[in-house]
Every structure is written in C-alpha cells, then in structure tokens.
Amino acid sequence: MKADVLLGLQWGDEGKGKIVDVLTPKYDVIARFQGGPNAGHSLEFNSIRHVLHTIPSGIFHEKQINIIGNGVVIDPVIFKKETDSIFRLGVNLVPKLLISKKAHLILPSHRILDAASEASKGITKIGSTLKGIGPTYMDKTGRNGLRVGDIISPDFMKKYSHLKQKHIDLLRLYSYTYNIEEQEKEWFDGIDELRKYKIIDSEYEINHLLSAGRKVLAEGAQGTMLDIDFGSYPYVTSSNTISAGACTGLGIAPGRTGEVFGVFKAYCTRVGSGPFPTELNDETGTILREKGHEYGATTGRPRRCGWLDLVALKYSIMINGVSQLIMTKADVLSGFDIVKVCTGYKCNGHITEKLPYDLNEVDSAEYA
Numbered sequence: 617m618k619a620d621v622l623l624g625l626q627w628g629d630e631g632k633g634k635i636v637d638v639l640t641p642k643y644d645v646i647a648r649f650q651g652g653p654n655a656g657h658s659l660e661f662n663s664i665r666h667v668l669h670t671i672p673s674g675i676f677h678e679k680q681i682n683i684i685g686n687g688v689v690i691d692p693v694i695f696k697k698e699t700d701s702i703f704r705l706g707v708n709l710v711p712k713l714l715i716s717k718k719a720h721l722i723l724p725s726h727r728i729l730d731a732a733s734e735a736s737k738g739i740t741k742i743g744s745t746l747k748g749i750g751p752t753y754m755d756k757t758g759r760n761g762l763r764v765g766d767i768i769s770p771d772f773m774k775k776y777s778h779l780k781q782k783h784i785d786l787l788r789l790y791s792y793t794y795n796i797e798e799q800e801k802e803w804f805d806g807i808d809e810l811r812k813y814k815i816i817d818s819e820y821e822i823n824h825l826l827s828a829g830r831k832v833l834a835e836g837a838q839g840t841m842l843d844i845d846f847g848s849y850p851y852v853t854s855s856n857t858i859s860a861g862a863c864t865g866l867g868i869a870p871g872r873t874g875e876v877f878g879v880f881k882a883y884c885t886r887v888g889s890g891p892f893p894t895e896l897n898d899e900t901g902t903i904l905r906e907k908g909h910e911y912g913a914t915t916g917r918p919r920r921c922g923w924l925d926l927v928a929l930k931y932s933i934m935i936n937g938v939s940q941l942i943m944t945k946a947d948v949l950s951g952f953d954i955v956k957v958c959t960g961y962k963c964n965g966h967i968t969e970k971l972p973y974d975l976n977e978v979d980s981a982e983y984a
Contacts, residue, residue, distance in 0.1 A: 617826045618874030619647075621862045623836030625932035627848075627886040629912070629919060630879040631944035633657025636673035636835050639877075644830040645681045646674030647822060649865030650855040651837030652689035652722060652752070654745040656912065666702075670695050672835050676707060681825075685818055685834075686718035687855060687865020689752045690764065691727075692806025693799075699809060715810065716818035717765030720756045722748040723776070724799035725783035732792035744888070745915055753854035755779065764815055767807055819867025826872060834862040834873075840932040848975045851890025859936040878938035880929060882946040885919040887912050891975035894922035894958045908948040923956040923983065931971040956983040 622639070624630040637659050640646055653669040659676065668675070670690055672682040684690065699709055726748030733751070734744045744750060755761040762779050766772050780796065787794065826832060836857055841847045843857045855861065859876050863869065883904055886892045896904065901921045904910065910919035932938070949955050960967045960982040967982055 617829050617831060618872050619822070619826060619832040619834050619862065619866070619868055620875040620877065621834045621836065621859045621873055621936075622877040622879065623857060623859060623862075623936065624839030625841075625878045625880040625929055625936070625938070626839045626884055626925075627841045627892075628837075628839035629656075629885050629887065629910070630839060630881050632836065632879050633659055633668060633673040635877070635879055635942055635944070636833065637676070639833060640674040640677045640680055642831065643674070643680060643833040645683060645822070645825055645832040646672040647683040647685050647818075647832060647834050647866055648672045648688050649685045649834050649836060649862045650687040650857060651853065652747060652749045653691045653694040654747045654749050654853065655837035656915075657835075657837070666705075669698055671698055671702070671709070671713065674833070674835075675702065675709065675713065680712065682709075682713050683816075683818055683822065683866075684713070684715045684719055685822075685866040686716040687861060688716070689720045689722055689749060689756075689855075690715075690810070691722040691747065692804075692810055693802050694747075694806075696802075696806040696809040710812055714814050714816045714818070714821065715764055717763060717815050718818065719764045720752055720761045721764060721766075722752045723762065723779060723783070724796050724803050725780050725787075726751040726755070727799070728792075728794045728796065729783055729786060732787060732790040732794070735792060736790055750854045751783075764810065767810060768815060822866050822868060823872070826868070834866060834868075836861065840936060841928055846931075846935055848890050851888065859938075875940055876936055876938045877940050877942055878933060878936055879942045879944060880924075880932075881908075881944050882924060882949050883908070884922045884925050884928075885910050886922075887915065887917050887919050891978065892920055892922060893927075893961060893975065893978045893981045894925045895920050896922045900952075903952075904948065907951075908945055923958055923981075925958045925981070927958060927961055927969055927971060930969075958982065959984045 657668045674680045729751040838857045842853045904921035958981040961978045962980045
C-alpha cells in the first residue's frame with residue numbers, strides 16, 4: 617500500500633482541512649507531516665466551526681487513526697487548548713491520536729525569540745505568526761532541539777533548562793522585554809497533556825500500517841509557495857511544505873507515496889509580507905476578501921487577495937508531482953463580470969511563464 621499526499625499549491629489557506637475531512641472515510645490513517653500551530657485547518661459541522669492547528673483533520677471521525685509526524689513542531693500550550701476544545705465536544709482523542717517521539721517541541725523561549733527577532737526587523741519583517749515556529753526549526757537543524765520523546769526521559773528538565781538558558785543568552789542580542797516564567801506554568805500543563813497520549817516511533821508505525829494494507833493520507837500544512845526551498849524566499853515558512861516533505865516528515869520512502877492531491881483556490885490569497893504578483897489593492901480585492909471571508913484562521917489577519925496565478929500554480933504542480941487537482945471557492949467568483957487569470961510575468965521587459973528566482977523581479981502580471 618502507498619500513502620497518498622494532500623497539500624496546498626498556493627500560499628496556504630486553500631481549504632485543505634475541509635478536503636481532508638471529506639476524504640477521511642476513504643482512509644484508515646491521517647498523518648500530519650510538517651508545520652506547526654501556524655497552520656489553521658478549519659472544519660465546520662453542526663453549525664460549529666473548528667480550527668485545528670496541530671491535530672490532523674481526520675480527528676472527528678470515529679475509526680481513523682490520526683498521527684502527528686516527526687516533521688511537525690508542537691506547542692504544548694496550543695496543543696492542550698486544542699485537545700480541551702475537542703474533548704468538550706464529546707470526542708475522546710486518546711485512543712486515536714498518536715504522536716511521534718521525534719516531533720520537536722516549541723518552548724516559551726522560542727515564541728519570545730520569534731517575537732524579538734521579528735520586532736528587530738522593522739519594515740523588513742517577514743510577517744511571522746509569532747508562534748515560535750522558525751526558532752524551533754532552527755534548533756532542530758542546529759541539533760539543539762527538545763523533542764516529544766524527551767518528555768518521558770528522566771533528563772527532561774535538565775534538557776529543558778539547558779535550551780532555555782541558550783535562548784536567554786540569545787535574547788541579550790535584542791532590546792526586548794519578556795517574562796519566560798509567567799508562560800512556563802501553562803507550558804508544563806501542556807507537557808502533562810502530551811504525556812496522556814501514545815508517543816510512538818512513527819516511522820515504524822506508518823510503514824507497518826502501509827505493509828498491513830492500511831490506507832494512509834499524509835496531510836500537509838501551509839502551501840507550496842511557502843516552502844523553505846521552493847517558495848517565495850525569504851517570505852516563507854520554516855519547513856518543506858511540498859510532497860517530498862511527506863517522506864522526511866513521516867519516514868516513508870518516495871516509492872511508498874501514491875496519489876498527490878493538490879488543493880488550490882479559484883483565486884489567490886496571502887497572509888503576511890512578501891511578493892504577490894496578482895495582488896489586487898483595489899475594490900475588487902476587497903470584494904474578494906469579504907465574499908471569501910478571507911481572514912486568517914490562526915491569526916485573524918485579513919488576507920491579501922488577487923486573481924488566480926497560473927505561473928505559480930503550474931510550478932507547484934510540477935515540483936509536487938500532482939496527480940489530482942482540487943479547486944475550492946469557485947463560488948466566490950460568481951457575480952464578477954470579468955474574472956482574470958495570470959498567464960505570465962513581465963520581468964525586466966521580458967514575458968516569462970517560469971517562476972523567477974526572486975518574485976520581487978516581477979514587474980507586472982500578464983493576464984488572459
């Protein structure tokens with residue numbers, strides 16, 4: 617059996633969570649493979665809107681196993697708030713939510729570092745969600761990180777204190793006021809919540825499930841244009857949001873992946889800073905925002921809106937090896953007399969259908 621992959625093809629907010637929820641009955645396992653609580657996957661049923669940040673979008677189905685993979689970074693505070701809200705709906709997560717030992721933890725000091733770093737950048741800030749995602753992935757690649765498996769180690773507090781002190785030393789580089797201690801109680805309550813769940817060697821678990829013929833859907837977060845390598849760098853997230861990220865984020869070989877579902881909106885949106893070739897800073901953009909209810913599920917920030925960008929979309933399809941396309945929010949475009957689609961970019965006086973090295977090189981979008 618092969619694992620199918622579902623991911624976003626734009627700058628996130630494509631409606632991935634709702635699609636996963638619809639597809640879940642066809643699968644035995646839903647597994648998140650990257651990102652952290654900067655994700656906001658919205659589901660709505662029984663007239664109640666639920667926003668999932670860390671937990672896979674198949675959690676409301678009774679029979680499916682949900683796995684948080686090694687490529688995900690977890691904030692125990694947000695995790696506990698999320699689990700508490702789901703428990704209040706009468707859903708018992710404990711038997712069906714598994715968490716990778718190798719997933720990294722977001723510390724209170726990671727969040728403070730994120731805020732201090734972003735504040736120091738002034739007008740050059742990247743529009744971080746200030747969830748501590750970037751600093752956590754930096755510690756991961758710097759081989760300093762604290763992982764979920766550490767919370768069941770007798771050396772956990774020693775490891776925590778060591779990393780916390782490292783962050784305090786780094787914070788001396790910034791003129792930023794903070795108080796780590798006032799955030800720690802809530803954080804350790806979240807650690808206690810994490811300990812209630814089955815903490816697993818997820819790479820063994822997922823490969824075993826595939827070998828046993830179980831159907832697995834790998835759920836991505838953010839979008840392809842926010843990929844750390846292939847997105848609109850440096851205005852990107854800190855993980856690989858593309859289909860290859862499912863392999864490293866879950867521990868499955870490329871040959872064990874199957875269908876790649878690519879989700880995109882009938883128009884484009886973006887939250888935060890960064891180049892956006894088809895952005896509409898006019899009444900049309902405002903209408904798109906209001907009709908599409910384009911406000912961040914995680915941050916509440918109004919999303920920047922623009923016409924569909926086929927240059928970026930074709931690029932995303934190529935690097936992900938998309939086998940099935942899913943378009944959302946086409947209904948938002950009803951009522952428009954004219955709907956435009958970007959078919960090329962004008963860069964340095966020349967028209968191109970390729971995504972440039974730096975999207976800031978785009979002078980204008982060419983439409984059809």
